[in-house]
Amino acid sequence: MTGVLVLAGTPIGDVSDAPPRLLTELATADVIAAEDTRRLRRLTQALGVTPAGRVVSYFEGNEVGRTPELVEALLGGARVLLVTDAGMPSVSDPGYRLVAAAVDADVKVTAVPGPSAVLTALALSGLPVDRFTFEGFLPRKTGDRARQLASIAAEPRTMVFFEAPHRIAEALAAMAEAFGADRPAAVCRELTKTYEEVKRGPLGDLATWAAEGVRGEITVVVAGAPPAAPQELTPAELARLVAVREEAGERRKEAIAAVAAELALPKREVFDAVVAAKNEAKSEAKSEAAKGAGTGP
Template sequence: MLVLAGTPIGDMADAPPRLAAELAGADLVAAEDTRRLRRLTQALEVRPAGRVVSYFEGNEAARTPDLVAALEGGARVLLVTDAGMPSVSDPGYRLVAAAVERNIRVTAVPGPSAVLTALALSGLPVDRFCFEGFLPRKGGERRARLAEAAAERRTLVYFEAPHRLAACLAAMAETFGAERRAAVCRELTKTYEEVRRGTLGELAAWAEGGARGEITIVVEGAGAAPAGAGADPDELVRRVRVREEAGERRKEAIAAVAAEAGLPKREVFDAVVAAKNAARSAPQRPKGLS
């Protein structure tokens, strides 16, 4: 049996009661970081009886066949990551998929989740949401991914590294609109836990001062925007331009912006055409003058 075990995202007292028993009884423990596992077992006052191996991004593909072989041999394998549930932006998916393919039973010890904790604390709608994980590191790829989500009506949840937070929020403000509401949740359940709420424009300005710790960002969905928020022609043109710069064709960009703003495509198209005509008719500055 493969057991996926949730681990604390900060406060060790949040460890699920079954976790200690699973650590003590597993034949094999696969841990994202064996040093963190050692700190966890010390906090829980438990000693793993089985063998402990590392299972992280760098060796996940190579080690999965060995773990599957152990499972097929009858071993009870426990998978733990540094924080939260395995497979959720952490190692685990390959092993789960391989186990399911071989009809090996997979179960879980539910535990803390940064996604759900941040969502609950954000103050934003929680009835429907989608988890987007980490955005690409490169600016162009990040803008393209954000453009895909700009019309999403569900609340959006992202993970981000602290040194990329300012650039991420600036890109979100540019793509989603600076007035879109959001929350930055930092160091959840830890001593210096902080939840900063505001518009994307406000949060982007705040993040320029730097931030530390584990970051989860929650962003209001497009459908939750105030009525008429997307009807300003200049704003519609800006959103179309952002999508085009991210690689979308103009037709698709106009359709997506119209859906996001709850407007007919013709209205967005007319705004784009009007802006183009205005740019053409604007007086041209003579060459050589500054």
């Protein structure tokens, strides 16, 4: 029988947030693949756990070469526990390659849920949480970062970013330029730790604040783009939109309702535009007829 790959979430700050299952997995796994073995040692000591299995490193620099070794262990029946320095493996941390390889090898993959900087910051931000998108770390180069931010400037969902303390001021300034200085946001740093802080405000103000220097692990939450203002169309343009739908097979009543819903307008306004266009067409037709009669023999 093949083994099991276990992705385990680790505390993002306060060690006491570690779930009970994490302690069990640390104590019983055949192999523990850790992003930083020294941090793992500190974590197990703080939790009072002694790993029984083999501990190996698994980080950005060696994951390509180490993945086949871990898959071989899984195929041999080992229970492999993957942990990163904080949070859930694969989420802006090593893990994706191993998960993909395990899936390809038809190995079972499961997880031990744990603390999440993304969800914690989102909940604390005070911004809408019904729909959101995780953008991870922004590119380091100025041009690449500007292009990526420009590509999501119209994103309507709340956005969550990770950022390094020495780049946060530049990142916030770039966001203010791309999204607008008045876009609401929150900078969450040192979550669940002694000096936890959540700074809320417009991006422009946050960029000015960060210019003085910010320390710690940082998660940024930015409000999505506000809905676009209703498109202002002339009665003739509204009537043309209805006509296009009618030509496609919709009944006039349905076409009017659809156009009104699409443009967030009252159905009566669209109906009046159609009637006005129809009356104007009749009037023009009569005028042309009268001109034709006047040029006869």
